[in-house]
Amino acid sequence: MTTDFCKPSRRSPRDRIVEAARDLFRRHGIRGTGVDAIADAADSNKMTLYRHFNSKDELIVECLRRAGMEMDGFWQELEDAYPGDGLGQLRAWVRRIADHLGDDKCQCEMMSAAVQLTDEDHPGRSVIRMFKDAQRDRVVELCRRAGVAHAELLCDTLLLLIEGARAAQQSSGAEGPSARFAEIADAAILSFAGSGDAFK
Amino acid sequence: MTTDFCKPSRRSPRDRIVEAARDLFRRHGIRGTGVDAIADAADSNKMTLYRHFNSKDELIVECLRRAGMEMDGFWQELEDAYPGDGLGQLRAWVRRIADHLGDDKCQCEMMSAAVQLTDEDHPGRSVIRMFKDAQRDRVVELCRRAGVAHAELLCDTLLLLIEGARAAQQSSGAEGPSARFAEIADAAILSFAGSGDAFK
DNA sequence: CGAAAATGTTACTGGTCGGTAACAGCGTTG
DNA sequence: CAACGCTGTTACCGACCAGTAACATTTTCG
Incomplete structure (x- = not known):
């Protein structure tokens, strides 16, 4: 009833960020993946990323x-x-x-x-x-x-x-x-x- | 007869660079090792490094x-x-x-x-x-x-x-x-x- | 509705990194 | 000696990157 349709990306931003990070880490390595690329792939942005994780290491x-x-x-x-x-x-x-x-x-x-x-x-x-x-x-x-x-x-x-x-x-x-x-x-x-x- | 004594670092610069690179790559990873650090550890400099290797990848x-x-x-x-x-x-x-x-x-x-x-x-x-x-x-x-x-x-x-x-x-x-x-x-x-x- | 919380956007900082240019020293070899 | 090749020094460039600030927008929920 809350967010069950019409949302192009229904999982929470935090969720999407973590999954995007895992995917990019696997494909390009940890050091080879920038936070900008993660936020972008998660269809989110760097600020939300840093509101959920104090640093890349935490992510x-x-x-x-x-x-x-x-x-x-x-x-x-x-x-x-x-x-x-x-x-x-x-x-x-x-x-x-x-x-x-x-x-x-x-x-x-x-x-x-x-x-x-x-x-x-x-x-x-x-x-x-x-x-x-x-x-x-x-x-x-x-x-x-x-x-x-x-x-x-x-x-x-x-x-x-x-x-x-x-x-x-x-x-x-x-x-x-x-x-x-x-x-x-x-x-x-x-x-x-x-x-x-x-x-x- | 050519360079057998009196040299604080007797191996050729190229040699020292490669060995320093291998050591640093092992210790800090490839992406985690900068060319400046390699040249420094080899007791040489970045220019000599790039005269022997066209790129870090070549090294x-x-x-x-x-x-x-x-x-x-x-x-x-x-x-x-x-x-x-x-x-x-x-x-x-x-x-x-x-x-x-x-x-x-x-x-x-x-x-x-x-x-x-x-x-x-x-x-x-x-x-x-x-x-x-x-x-x-x-x-x-x-x-x-x-x-x-x-x-x-x-x-x-x-x-x-x-x-x-x-x-x-x-x-x-x-x-x-x-x-x-x-x-x-x-x-x-x-x-x-x-x-x-x-x-x- | 209306306020608060979460998210998005833009722009910026300070640092690092790969790579290059210009110039200076130094040893060898003719 | 003189010319040459190899090496060292300094400074610089452009790109990228982690992290932040200020502000606008949307979403959530009482």
Whole structure:
């Protein structure tokens, strides 16, 4: 009843700014994206941007936070799709990552940001760290539920393979080592799940 | 006989500029490093820099090329240390990468650059691609010499683990998944080398 | 409606950055 | 010595960029 039609851009300016920033950050890098370009792409302006975020760095942090929240949502989807089935969730997770590797821009906003935020004290780095730590805890738990003997080892193996696939996609292209990511990661899961001591 | 003593900085200005650039690129990122800072760190000046390189991009390309050449030298060292021993070279390679993961800045200049050079047409990207392709060929050959059944698969597994370890080092720190890289990679090698069908 | 809050517009600042011009020094080599 | 090539110094340009001020407009809501 309030704003349900006739509005060319119905989401709030703040929302549009964050999404525009994430998109531009992915496409042109964080340092390569100016606030003017963000405001413009958000169909807004620089002043509104600075009324919601005291600095570009604050906006970066919000982008990272939102990316983390989207991942949280995805973990929930996985739990709903494979309730209590750790193995199923692990494999679905790997499959989904493999399917999205070529997505013009992998949603590796965390990794990409980690490389670009060279300042060790950048507030965004703590967001990345917290997200990565939480992700690791979650994956370890899934590995345990999958009945894997060396849960931490499978977890770290998968995390390394995933980060590697995203990095390889950037540097070697889709035909590089990342092309076999799904095959390799799934084999690792089955290997660990099958006999507790495979791969070790 | 020409310039062998008494010079506070004996390498040529060009040399110093490239090395200074590589160092600063690693520490502060490519976009975060200005040409003035490079010239200054090289104990030279901007004019000499621009007499050797027509643009910053050209300097970036030279940095990538030199990084690639250093890797070529390392492959030769491996061949000398383990002549004809593919398995030995593979394991030494992994060990060396693991040892240097924490090196203030991993020498992942290629990966780091690939993330930062968001422009798909940047001349540096082709250098990265060529280097990555050559590296893959080399590793596949080592896997074959190691008597591995699925050489390409082990090769891509190792490459993904390595890129992943470097990326994880950046985003999750030294205590993250990269801490177990050596263990995981070595297990993968032995698993493939032992029984031809492990992990698959 | 009417006031307050949020948003949009324009213009500006101070700083940085990539790149260039002009000139001066300095070592080599003939 | 003299000419030349490489290097260093200073100053500058135009573009861009993060952030701000002042003012106009629209939206929201009591």
